Amino acid sequence: xxxxxxxxxxxxxxxxxxxxxxxxxxxxxxxxxxxxxxxxxxxxxxxxxxxxxxxxxxxxxxxxxxxxxxxxxxxxxxxxxxxxxxxxxxxxxxxxxxxxxxxxxxxxxxxxxxxxxxxxxxxxxxxxxxxxxxxxxxxxxxxxxxxxxxxxxxxxxxxxxxxxxxxxxxxxxxxxxxxxxxxxxxxxxxxxxxxxxxxxxxxxxxxxxxxxxxxxxxxxxxxxxxxxxxxxxxxxxxxxxxxxxxxxxxxxxxxxxxxxxxxxxxxxxxxxxxxxxxxxxxxxxxxxxxxxxxxxxxxxxxxxxxxxxxxxxxxxxxxxxxxxxxxxxxxxxxxxxxxxxxxxxxxxxxxxxxxxxxxxxxxxxxxxxxxxxxxxxxxxxxxxxxxxxxxxxxxxxxxxxxxxxxxxxxxxxxxxxxxxxxxxxxxxxxxxxxxxxxxxxxxxxxxxxxxxxxxxxxxxxxxxxxxxxxxxxxxxxxxxxxxxxxxxxxxxxxxxxxxxxxxxxxxxxxxxxxxxxxxxxxxxxxxxxxxxxxxxxxxxxxxxxxxxxxxxxxxxxxxxxxxxxxxxxxxxxxxxxxxxxxxxxxxxxxxxxxxxxxxxxxxxxxxxxxxxxxxxxxxxxxxxxxxxxxxxxxxxxxxxxxxxxxxxxxxxxxxxxxxxxxxxxxxxxxxxxxxxxxxxxxxxxxxxxxxxxxxxxxxxxxxxxxxxxxxxxxxxxxxxxxxxxxxxxxxxxxxxxxxxxxxxxxxxxxxxxxxxxxxxxxxxxxxxxxxxxxxxxxxxxxxxxx
Amino acid sequence: xxxxxxxxxxxxxxxxxxxxxxxxxxxxxxxxxxxxxxxxxxxxxxxxxxxxxxxxxxxxxxxxxxxxxxxxxxxxxxxxxxxxxxxxxxxxxxxxxxxxxxxxxxxxxxxxxxxxxxxxxxxxxxxxxxxxxxxxxxxxxxxxxxxxxxxxxxxxxxxxxxx
Numbered sequence: 034x035x036x037x038x039x040x041x042x043x044x045x046x047x048x049x050x051x052x053x054x055x056x057x058x059x060x061x062x063x064x065x066x067x068x069x070x071x072x073x074x075x076x077x078x079x080x081x082x083x084x085x086x087x088x089x090x091x092x093x094x095x096x097x098x099x100x101x102x103x104x105x106x107x108x109x110x111x112x113x114x115x116x117x118x119x120x121x122x123x124x125x126x127x128x129x130x131x132x133x134x135x136x137x138x139x140x141x142x143x144x145x146x147x148x149x150x151x152x153x154x155x156x157x158x159x160x161x162x163x164x165x166x167x168x169x170x171x172x173x174x175x176x177x178x179x180x181x182x183x184x185x186x187x188x189x190x191x192x193x194x195x196x197x198x199x200x201x202x203x204x205x206x207x208x209x210x211x212x213x214x215x216x217x218x219x220x221x222x223x224x225x226x227x228x229x230x231x232x233x234x235x236x237x238x239x240x241x242x243x244x245x246x247x248x249x250x251x252x253x254x255x256x257x258x259x260x261x262x263x264x265x266x267x268x269x270x271x272x273x274x275x276x277x278x279x280x281x282x283x284x285x286x287x288x289x290x291x292x293x294x295x296x297x298x299x300x301x302x303x304x305x306x307x308x309x310x311x312x313x314x315x316x317x318x319x320x321x322x323x324x325x326x327x328x329x330x331x332x333x334x335x336x337x338x339x340x341x342x343x344x345x346x347x348x349x350x351x352x353x354x355x356x357x358x359x360x361x362x363x364x365x366x367x368x369x370x371x372x373x374x375x376x377x378x379x380x381x382x383x384x385x386x387x388x389x390x391x392x393x394x395x396x397x398x399x400x401x402x403x404x405x406x407x408x409x410x411x412x413x414x415x416x417x418x419x420x421x422x423x424x425x426x427x428x429x430x431x432x433x434x435x436x437x438x439x440x441x442x443x444x445x446x447x448x449x450x451x452x453x454x455x456x457x458x459x460x461x462x463x464x465x466x467x468x469x470x471x472x473x474x475x476x477x478x479x480x481x482x483x484x485x486x487x488x489x490x491x492x493x494x495x496x497x498x499x500x501x502x503x504x505x506x507x508x509x510x511x512x513x514x515x516x517x518x519x520x521x522x523x524x525x526x527x528x529x530x531x532x533x534x535x536x537x538x539x540x541x542x543x544x545x546x547x548x549x550x551x552x553x554x555x556x557x558x559x560x561x562x563x564x565x566x567x568x569x570x571x572x573x574x575x576x577x578x579x580x581x582x583x584x585x586x587x588x589x590x591x592x593x594x595x596x597x598x599x600x601x602x603x604x605x606x607x608x609x610x611x612x613x614x615x616x617x618x619x620x621x622x623x624x625x626x627x628x629x630x631x632x633x634x635x636x637x638x639x640x641x642x643x644x645x646x647x648x649x650x651x652x653x654x655x656x657x658x659x660x661x662x663x664x665x666x667x668x669x670x671x672x673x674x675x676x677x678x679x680x681x682x683x684x685x686x687x688x689x690x691x692x693x694x695x696x697x698x699x700x701x702x703x704x705x706x707x708x709x710x711x712x713x714x715x716x717x718x719x720x721x722x723x724x725x726x727x728x729x730x731x732x733x734x735x736x737x738x739x740x741x742x743x744x745x746x747x748x749x750x751x752x753x754x755x756x757x758x759x760x761x762x763x764x765x766x767x768x769x770x771x772x773x774x775x776x777x778x779x780x781x782x783x784x785x786x787x788x789x790x791x792x793x794x795x796x797x798x799x800x801x802x803x804x805x806x807x808x809x810x811x812x813x814x815x816x817x818x819x
Numbered sequence: 820x821x822x823x824x825x826x827x828x829x830x831x832x833x834x835x836x837x838x839x840x841x842x843x844x845x846x847x848x849x850x851x852x853x854x855x856x857x858x859x860x861x862x863x864x865x866x867x868x869x870x871x872x873x874x875x876x877x878x879x880x881x882x883x884x885x886x887x888x889x890x891x892x893x894x895x896x897x898x899x900x901x902x903x904x905x906x907x908x909x910x911x912x913x914x915x916x917x918x919x920x921x922x923x924x925x926x927x928x929x930x931x932x933x934x935x936x937x938x939x940x941x942x943x944x945x946x947x948x949x950x951x952x953x954x955x956x957x958x959x960x961x962x963x964x965x966x967x968x969x970x971x972x973x974x975x976x977x978x979x980x981x982x
Contacts, residue, residue, distance in 0.1 A: 046916055053924030054912040054931065056895030063854035151845065152838065229859050229867060229925040229959050280857070280925030281959050313860035488948015529923030529960050694917050699961060703922065706962035730864035731958070738950040738963040767962075 037181075040548060041758075044695035045274060045483035046143075048536045048548070057749035058278045061233035061248050061772050066306035069235075070099055072296055073154045073309070074162045075144040076318065077136035080170035080389040080723020082187070083818030084134055084163060087144055097153030100303060101161065102295070104131040104144040111294045112264040114354070117502040118361035122589045123195040126186055126387055130264075130291035136165070137353035138186055138390050139725055140318025145295050147307060153514065170723035171390040174327060174348045176739045177386050185353050185387040194351050194360060194385035201369055201442025202378030203328045207342025210478045211333035220792045221403040223325035223350060223717040224710075225727070226396045227735055230280020231311035232320055234292050236300035247297055250280065252287040252526055253566035256503070258558045260289045261297055267552065273457040279528030284709075285320050286528070288357045288569045317728045322717055323396020324362060325350035325629050328374040328407040333378075334415055338426045340380035345370050345407065353390035359392045360385050360400075365400025365492070373452045373490040373661055374430040379442045389723040395568060398491075398768040399706060405489045409773030413485075414789060415744045422469075424460055425633040425775070427488050427663075428453055446489065447659045450752045455608045456488055459663035463683040468667060476785060481670040482680075483782025486663060487774035493688075493762030494658040495569030496757065506653040507571070508562040509579035511540065511587055513646035515633045517611070517626045519544060519551045521583075524564015526556050526574030530764060531696040532572055536580055538692055539758070543584030544591075545608040562649060571658075571764030573692060578756045580650035586648035596627045597639035658761035662686035664705075666774040670782040675801025677713060677779055681741050684770065687749045688763035697763050704767015710736045711768070712775035724787035740810055824888040828853070829897025837884045843877075844868045846884035855895035855928050859957070864927060869929030870894045876936040878929075878955070895928035899937070903977060909974040913933050920969030921928030922960035930956045934970045942978055944970070 052058040089101040113127035132141045144161045176182055177192040182222060185192055191622035208214060218406040235248040242371040249255050264270035279286065292309045300307045311320065326349045335340040349363035367381045407424045412430075416423040431452040432439045439447040460466075465484070472482040495506040508524035520542050525532060537551040554560055564576070588608055595613035596603035605616050613628055615621035631637050635644035667681040684701060691697050706812075718726045727733040752759025772793070780793050781789060788803045823835030837846060842861075847853045847870065856879060859867030863881035865869060870879045871893040893901070898909040907913070911934045914920060921927040930953060936953040937944060944952065949970045950963070958966060 046919065049924070050916040050921060051908075053921055053927055054895075054908065054915050055899065056853075056928045058924060059854070060857070060925065062858065063848075065849070152840065229865065229923065229957065230857070231859070264891065279923065281923040283959070294972055310858075313862065313865070531922065699919050699922055699965060702962035702964050703960045704962070707959070730860050731862065735957060735959065737957065737965075738953040738966065739947075741963055743946075744962070744964060 039542055042690055043693065045534055045538060045548065045693055046695065047531050048537060049531060049533050053093050060230055060280055061235055062246060062277045062310055064235055066237055068307055069306040070147050070303065071154045072299060072307050073146045073158045074106055074142040074292065075146060075158050075163070076315070077132065077139060077141045077143055079136055079165050079167050080139050081168040082136050082165040083133060083168060084136060084143060085166055088162040089144060092146055092157045095153070095157040095160055097149040097158045098146065098298065099149065100147040101382055102131065103143065104129060104133045107131055107298060108636065111298055114289055114291065114356060115260045115263065115358065116355035117357055118355065118359065119502060120195045120197060120360050120364070123360055124189050126194060126354050128356065130294050131143055140315065140391060142291055145274050145299070147299055147303065155764070166586040172388055172721055172723050174350055174386045174388065177388055178384065181225050184288070185389055188635055192387045194387050197364055197367060197383040198381065199443055200380045202342070204344060204361050204378045204380045207378035211341050212336040213334050213418065214432045215334060215411065216330070217411050217414045217790055218329050219407055219410055219790065220327045221324045221406050222793055223393065224323045224396060225317055225717050225733055226240050226283045226285035226320070226323060228281035228283055228285055231313055231316045231567060232286065232290065232292070233311060234296045234309045234369050235306060236296040237306040238300040238304055240304060243271050244273065245271055245297055245301065246275065247293065248275045248277060249293055250286055251276050252528060252568050254526055254558050255524065255563050255795050256566060257289055257293065261294060261769070263567050264294045265297055274558045276526055282528050283397040284323065284399055284568060285336060287566065288321055313730060314728055315732065317324065318725060319391055321356050321394035321396070322352070322391050323393055323399070324403060326366060326395045328404045329475050330407050330411045332411050332415055332421065333695050336419065338419055338421045338429050340374055340376050343371060343376050345381045347381065347383040349383060349385050350393055352388060352389055352390045354392050356392040356394045362393065362395055362400045366404040368445060369401050369404035369492055370408060371441055371443060372405060373450070373488050374408070375432050375700050377442045390719055398765045401491050401765065402769045405487070405769050406676060406773045409487045409489070412778060415776045417784065417789060423486050424456065424465065427456060427486065430678050432674050445492065446656060448656055448755050450490065450659065451749065451751050452488060452659050452661055455687055456663040457546060458747060459665050459683055459685040460746065462685065463665040463667065463681065465665065481672055481782040483668045483670065483778040485666040485774045485776065485778025485781055487770055487777060488663045489770040490659050490661040491765060491769045492576035492657045493570035493660055495571045496657045497654050502804065504565055506565065506651050507576040507579045507582045508564045508649070508651045509576065510647065510649040511580065511583040513587060513629055515629065517550065517629050517688045519546060520554060521551060521580055522554045522561040523576050523580065524562055526564065526567040526573045527572055528567060530567065530572060530700065535693045535696055536577060539577055539580055540584055543581065543588060545610055546725065570764040574658055574756055574760050574762045575652060577760065578758065579650045580756055581741055582650035583648040583654055583756045586650065587646060590642065590646065591641055594631050595623050597631050598628065598631060598637060599623050608688050629697050635783055654755060656755045658684065658689065658755050660688045660761040660763065660766055662766065664770045664774040666778040668778040668782055670779060670800060672804055675797035675804065677795055677800060682742060682744045683743060684746045685749060686763065687751050689752045689761040689764065690750060690759040691748065692760060698746060700763045701767050702744055704765060705744055705771040706741050708771030709741055709766045709775060710771050712793050712795060714794050822885050824885055826887050826889060827891040829894060830858035830900055839883065840883055840980060841884045843882040843887050844879040845885045847879060853894050854895050857925055857928060859925065866929045866933065867926050869932045869956060871936060872938065876933045892913055898931070907963055909935065910972065910976040911938065914972035918969040918972055920961065920964050920966045926956060926958045930958060930966060934973065938974055938977055942974060942976060
């Protein structure tokens with residue numbers, strides 16, 4: 034970097050925190066407007082039913098009730114939820130904001146009630162009478178695809194939303210040449226994101242200005258603005274979306290939801306502010322779920338462990354309707370299915386399956402954790418079958434650093450990597466060889482120690498627009514104000530990741546000012562340029578780069594102005610510590626403040642230079658980035674109870690250069706613990722009637738403080754050439770890399786019992802059964818290999 | 820139909836008439852405007868709404884305002900006025916800032932108040948004791964490690980002051 038680095042790379046504590054630790058930050062539910070009304074949604078208790086009638090008369094007569102709407106009332110006024118995914122021959126499954134004649138999942142909205150306060154609302158919602166005629170529910174993926182299955186959507190030929198296929202190299206030949214074919218059937222179970230702040234919406238309409246303001250707990254303020262304008266047929270210039278503090282998203286707020294449109298519609302209709310708060314049970318039922326993919330994988334292997342080819346057939350549970358990106362997520366699994374291995378002969382088939390459940394969509398990792406899980410589990414199955422050490426098998430099949438940029442059989446170009454470097458560091462830090470010796474010794478005593486590896490690559494910094502459904506760039510505007518303070522307006526929408534700090538570090542270093550001279554503004558569509566938002570580990574690599582480019586433009590302008598004032602060639606000047614200094618003669622300098630002043634008073638500007646100090650950049654990345662790493666999990670399984678104790682966890686991640694190691698550490702730690710949740714505890718369970726049995730925090734266990742051990746984290750640093758700061762993104766690494774390491778460790782621990790696979794979550798009961806049932810009856814056993 | 824209640828919130832006397840079914844958390848947030856106490860589940864499972872009632876960490880979504888009649892309540896907004904804060908941030912708040920014990924911040928007020936209760940009872944908790952004391956407060960962002968370090972930081976700071 035041209036400017037001297039002072040803040041970039043340092044573990045600076047967060048600028049966001051003082052307001053958050055004092056409870057004086059504002060989330061949507063903390064906002065109150067005069068005359069504000071409360072909205073509640075009456076939801077279907079059936080997974081699939083015909084709605085014979087909705088009687089709202091009693092609810093309307095209840096004290097404090099202002100309005101009750103059903104599908105009829107919004108017909109033609111609010112378009113269905115938008116879906117940005119475009120997959121050839123995809124069947125339509127748009128979600129209406131309120132169910133029309135049929136409900137298709139438990140939790141689908143049937144009526145909207147508006148009342149003067151929360152408590153009156155709750156009372157009135159119970160008075161809405163809906164007459165349902167239950168219909169058979171589609172729950173199981175395999176059964177859903179049978180010819181005789183009931184349909185989720187009446188008019189459709191079957192429940193297969195789409196078939197997506199990809200083929201590279203010569204798969205037939207690879208399987209012909211193989212010494213062995215290793216097959217594994219795996220499930221990457223449906224999960225519920227559970228951001229700690231449930232969704233919340235507040236809408237206000239000003240008739241005089243025809244101005245609609247929507248506060249929403251969202252990751253995508255601008256996309257939301259455009260979609261709300263389109264759904265309500267309201268001029269986009271009159272829609273103002275404001276995203277205040279957001280209590281976590283993990284992808285669940287990367288969407289457009291019925292309640293956002295309904296609150297806006299009602300605010301306009303009633304000319305009163307309308308607020309909606311999601312209850313936790315509603316959050317479980319009707320905010321997007323994640324994962325929900327099963328995979329039949331076959332690997333064609335040589336006796337020495339060389340992988341010749343891969344076949345994968347994936348069934349993806351899409352739910353009843355499409356949310357913003359629902360059909361697209363499984364295709365990310367397809368693109369990343371060969372992981373960090375040289376597998377040039379490959380065929381992947383994905384079938385998106387409609388079911389009577391809440392839609393799946395982007396949950397932290399979004400398609401990539403599934404891919405990584407499938408390939409990493411299969412690699413371990415190969416290692417077990419060929420009796421090769423799992424580390425050695427991985428080493429053997431990695432592309433080498435000199436092979437990068439590396440073209441995958443799925444059509445991606447991996448930017449840069451040293452997979453073996455990360456693996457070796459993880460082995461060293463975990464004491465892998467000693468662990469294997471310890472394992473052998475403990476096995477002799479009947480104790481079950483398991484060691485699991487996962488080497489992963491992820492696709493981040495989403496992404497070049499050519500590969501994104503609706504733009505993959507990001508925007509920034511920076512204004513240096515007359516007093517010398519720097520206002521950074523970003524199209525990114527951080528919601529807990531800490532970019533108010535990391536973005537400040539970048540701008541402060543680039544412009545030679547202090548951290549507190551910079552303010553980061555985000556999430557207000559009337560203040561910041563049009564942006565794409567925060568998801569897909571893109572905020573720093575794409576949004577941060579837009580800021581970097583703005584700073585370059587402003588730095589050049591400052592140097593031009595200073596050069597003119599100093600009678601010095603701008604190329605011979607450098608910006609640092611609020612001074613513009615001559616490189617030839619460090620005593621020759623002019624202050625940052627004076628230069629900024631000159632830009633605004635505009636009396637001494639060089640010819641052709643515009644007054645003011647503002648720059649905008651829309652940064653279009655040339656490629657994705659591909660962070661990677663290796664995680665090692667060590668578990669001990671209690672053979673009497675099936676309890677899995679996580680003894681040690683070592684993570685080596687490579688996300689390129691680190692702007693703020695403290696924030697990176699936070700992302701890695703948090704991500705791994707979400708992975709522990711998936712591997713050990715979490716599962717969205719629907720019964721065969723389509724009832725969500727895990728519809729509360731009581732029944733759906735997310736990790737608590739006492740459930741997780743201390744995690745040891747390390748990095749290798751391989752900067753990406755894709756962007757000037759060499760940063761790749763780290764928000765999802767933990768949820769992508771960790772899950773297979775944990776399951777591989779448990780399966781490794783159970784190897785003496787002939788267990789070769791177990792589906793997640795690895796609850797005691799499942800593990801105990803695997804130990805105590807005869808191997809031939811063992812649940813989740815793979816099909817026999819040929 | 821209102822019931823008269825009289826309680827101390829963050830050292831201030833509050834007298835009100837409330838509906839008997841009004842939850843304490845809604846009283847704090849909507850009647851007193853103390854929105855630092857968050858609602859995460861309404862079923863006492865997530866701990867985001869934790870406040871101190873007569874010094875005990877209580878989930879205010881599962882307590883009625885009328886049950887708090889006569890009680891002394893400390894919410895996150897009141898922590899800087901406690902003697903431990905010494906005119907600045909409370910050491911637990913400071914610990915969360917120093918050790919990156921939060922990301923989205925939604926669970927943070929409840930987490931902090933649970934930690935304050937713990938440290939008043941046990942000034943030198945072990946890692947396992949901290950984890951157990953915070954088991955009723957869910958965090959989805961941090962993975963807890965930095966939260967544990969934040970509480971350890973505060974414990975150390977509070978102990979040093981007492982010496």
